[in-house]
Amino acid sequence: MSAEKHSPLAQFEIKQLIPMQIGDLDASFTNSSLFMVLTVLGVSAFLVLGMRKNAHIPGRWQSMAELSYMFIANLMKDTVGNEGRAYFPFIFTVFMFVLFGNLLGMMPYSFTFTSHIVVTFTMALFVFIGVTIIALVKHKMHFFTFFMPPGVPMYMAPLLIPIEIISYLSRPISLSVRLFANMLAGHTLLKVFAGFVISLGLAGIAPLVFVVALTGLEFVIAFLQAYVFAILTCLYLNDALHLH
Amino acid sequence: MTENQPNQEEASKSDRFFEEKQGLAEIDRKLKEVNDAREAPSKLASKIKQPPGNVLGLAMRVSVEVVSALAIGFAIGWSLDQWLDTRPWLMLVFLLIGGAAGILNVYRMASGFGYGDNYGQAEENTEDKGDLRKEE
CATH class of the missing domain: 1.10.287 (Helix Hairpins)
Structure with missing residues (x-):
């Protein structure tokens, strides 16, 4: 039992909390779903309660809420431009969801839902399909010129177009794998080194120091990956709106 | 007074x-x-386009880009093989193309155009061309 408990991968186990069955589909409420709900509640509380005073001179909490808003607003202004404004709510939601999910996962005994490829791939797929639809609606058939870089001689087309298409299709995979792999690797590493602390006895101080440093790094990564997810979504959106 | x-x-x-x-x-x-x-x-767009990160992060990003493109190439080739009964030739061809796409991804990422498929300087040129096209 103890060996199982100390496995570095035990923290990623999905546990059914409220079993549910819709037809053949297992739609149970799991610890993953619980932490997603907690994330949504946390983000809502952070923003709504932070802004409830709506003061001209913001307090600390309101400053933080405004800061996160301005952060994404500036990011979108820099990467997408003014046309991107309509998509601000989506990008902001994605960013806050991933960020709070990552940060919640940093709490002891919690569950990191962003360390599951199902979750990140679903988000990436939504981004990918949404962005493609936006591009198709905006540019109609002109969208397909996207796969033919400008200034390329015609005889290169049979080789270049498949390459460009594969490059385009690889977006949701690289988007989701980046987030999932970072979270998975970081949390596994933390647990592995935490395991050394006890088993090494007095010499366990060395891994303990390392774990402390690693925890700090993990907080940076939690933020960075949310940022990267948001900025990539912005860049894809920019491509969709402006082609090239 | x-x-x-x-x-x-x-x-x-x-x-x-x-x-x-x-x-x-x-x-x-x-x-x-x-x-x-x-x-x-x-x-300073360069600041935005190159998110901070250490060497390990860079290695991670590069490998993810290559592997994801390879995976897509493999998937396309494999399913085309299933459909056209040409195993294993299309899979091999598409694996190569996937590798090329992966290198292209990395090149775009590394050459400072950010992660997106922007063509950097080419972008400005095409804007002019686009205007010409519209005028035609």
């Missing part, structure tokens, strides 16, 4: 009004300065 007072009051009032207006202009100017200063660093 009694005649002077309202005049004086008026004068001081207009003075105050003038001062207030000046004060507003001053505030306006300062606000603009602050806003400009805030905008200036964000204009």
